[in-house]
Amino acid sequence: MMIELNNIFKWYNVGGSRSFVLKDINLSIQNGDFVSIMGPSGSGKSTLLHIIGLLDEPNEGAYNFQNENVLKLKEKKRSEIYKQHMGFVFQAYHLIDELTVAENIETPLIYKNLKANERKAIVADMLDRFGIVGKKDLFPNQLSGGQQQIVGIARALAGKPKVLLADEPTGNLNSKQGDEIMQLFKKLNKEEGVTIIQVTHSEKNAAYGDRLIELLDGQIQV
């Protein structure tokens, strides 16, 4: 079992009373799944994704990642999990503005302590795979939204993660660009066995996944 969430609660204290974002979430995700999380605004889907990605901690509950309890981890250990297993794709891309396309893709590799020639090889491979070789020396603000998101995905995949976490990856793109990204996800999932968990608003995008989880007011709808 890759990911197992048990009785996860997340709340904020608002004016003395608890406002629940997530209520009693139980979820397990297998290796190689392509999961779509859907729900209206404020239903807690991004928070759930952040908890799965260890970017946020629940107030209550248990989380096992590859059969290992990963809550309340020391920073160093959490860093290790990031480096080894996780790739993130954001709605707003979050590319580093000061770095070129190639350098952005290279960034996670640097922190995995790969040698320079290994990094170059992986970056070249990524540029080639995503068809952005011609753009490798451009800076993010010289690219369209769709192109930036492709760089974002290339960056997330460069580190060969087991899980790709995507928070509304097509939210800022037009439908044609969105379709392209979704095709890419599908291909990655099928051909390379990457586990993908995406948060989305769109039923069309959700349909690319194998499994749909619907959230409403912090609870999974069965």
Place this chain on the structure above:
Amino acid sequence: MNFYNLKIAWRFLLRTKVFTIVNILGLALGFASFVLASLYIDHEQSYDSWNPNYKDIYLVGLTNEGKASDLTSISLGPAIKAQLPEIVEVARVNSFPYDVPFNSDEDVFFIKHWLGADVALAKMFDIKTPGIDLDIISGQAVFIRPDIAQKLFPNISNIQKEWVVMGNKEDGLPLQLNGVTSVLPGLSNIEFDCIGFVKELGADLPDNQTVQTFIQVKSGTNIDELTTQINDIFKKSISKQSENINSSFAKSSVYLDPLKNLHLRPIHGSSTGYKIVIALGSLSIIVLLLAGINFANLMLVLAQKRAKEIGMKKIFGVTRAKLIFQFFSEVFFQCLIAGCIALFLVSITINVLVKNFQYYLSAFGFNGTVLFQLLVAVILTSIVSGLYPAFILSRGETITIIKGRYQNAPRTQYFRSLLLVFQFVIAFGFISVMIVIHKQMSFIETSDRGFNADQVVYIKNLATLNKTIDFTAFRNRIKAIPGIESVTVSTTVPGGANPIAQEFQHIDQKLKLDHIGVDFEYFETLDMEIMAGRVFSLNFPADTANAAVLNETAVRELKLQNPIGAIIRGCNTEFKIIGVVKDSKMQGFEELISPTIYSINNSCLIPRVEILAKISPTNMQATLGALATQWKSINKRDGDHFIYEFVNQKYATLYAKQEKLQQAFTGFTILIILVALMGLFNMAAYSISVRQKEIGVRKVLGASAQEILFLLNRPFLKIVCLSILISTPIAWWLANKWLQDFAYRIEIQWWFFALGAILSLLIAFMTVSVQAVKATYLNPVEVLREE
């Protein structure tokens, strides 16, 4: 990886270059002022510090009714040495207050500092006389500085037994030299061009002669006890004997002033030098501190724009320690650049400084200490301004960082407002104090001094002209030159050596009066106002015998109802008062005007040598030219060299140090304001960028541009107002303390502070508005769409 971080940092700096340049420059200014101040302070504190006996040498001085003097009776030194075993050495110095030309066959040199001293002085102050053993000299041994010897005797390597002629080359007094002194390893309080050593000073001096007395004590001597013991000896054996000569001795008491204080804050003189050192030292640290605070603030502000980078790095598994290290090294690197710019700034300003402060360039040379101090400053600044942002930035949940929200924590906002208040308290305080200093200095320059020395020149002269008959020939010759309005001779000039106070008696009342020996036309030359009676006049030839003029203070202190015709005894003469003149501040604004008596009969025996001439403003150069060409024939004894100085210039040296302080203060105030404004500028930019959404909403809801401008300014104006409230009493207190230096000073007015307040508010408003106007005219759709 470091190269990778460097690349991000460098490209980020390029993107935010305005902020970064402003910031690095601010820091460079801070470092430069720090280096310059420490160079100056090192220089000022180096006097005699090279002397191995530095800590054990004291000046023995006398105080009487709060007035301290560095001079004491010549017989005190030997008396204490004979009776007190703690005293290792006693040395006395007497200085000759006139410029004396030394003529050799080759050249001439004007000796300005001529000292006569006990042989012990050479040991105490490490003055070496190569080739001459001072212990075996008989009579007097005269030495000159090596650079003077080089000028006078360029072709002679050993000047022992060479002769110079003092005064006129033709018929001046010959003097045989014994040699040269070695160059001292550093600066010293004992400054001389020429020094004469004798075994025991005072053999040929009158008993009431006063000299500087230095003692060297055994290490670890209790100075308070020693002072009491010396006082006992002084009371028992010296003051009693001298009572008939000068009864104020009886009331005086002895103090000991350590050598380390003598240059900057002697008990007997002005402590302005020390105040400059303290002010420069603390100012430079304040500027550096402010620049450091700005730096920290800006790092926090700019971090907003780097949130993505920080967040992504955390996701990629970079640990907090590594992030802290990365930010810290960025700060350190920028500080290092600022340090290099500072060195460059220092080397180009150093000439200006040397010119301003009239010190030799060599004294300001860079050395290891200065570079070391700068490096320490760079490291400390990096720590102070780098660690705080580094910790703040690397803290916090990854997801909040990446969404760029973590900066809005009210805690950091309060902290940053506090830093801004601190800056403005200092900046505003400086503006106010600067206004006060400026007012006082212009008060000194423009207020009534009681005399008017415009167009009055002071001609340097060594010929003693004690009797009016001696001077009549001078006067007739000088006045024959067209353009000379009046000419006189006196014992002192305004801004020159202080007149000597002598004991005078009116009926049964004793009082110390400053005696100034003058000649006819003295009061006319210095344009002093007559308050009662008349002043000396050629129409009353008997004035030369016993007529005297008092100043108002003397009349007041002697409580004379009817001063004209009063008889006052002193200097073995019965003076008859013929007039009263207005008080004049001849010793500057720091000293209270002393009660003064003026007489033509120079019976107090201070040589009358200072010639003063008032010249008509038209054709001044021609008049001075004519005087110069005729001078040799006018002054036959000492006329080889016509050297003159305008009295106003001489007088200005009295407040030169205060002017120096004013300059330093003004310079630093401008720096501090600049640095504080840089901080405000950056803070405003940040706070407005954070409030853009609010501005957008308000505009959509119908707020006008002016309303938004006011809205954005309000928090900053609040901060400035709060700073003004805090700093006004502090500035008031400081300015008042500084004014205490002056016996004659301005009253602090409330509007000095109001002016400072208005200036500060205006500057702050303009600085914030530069940023605010941009936000005001932004299309609200642009900002609101981001959400």
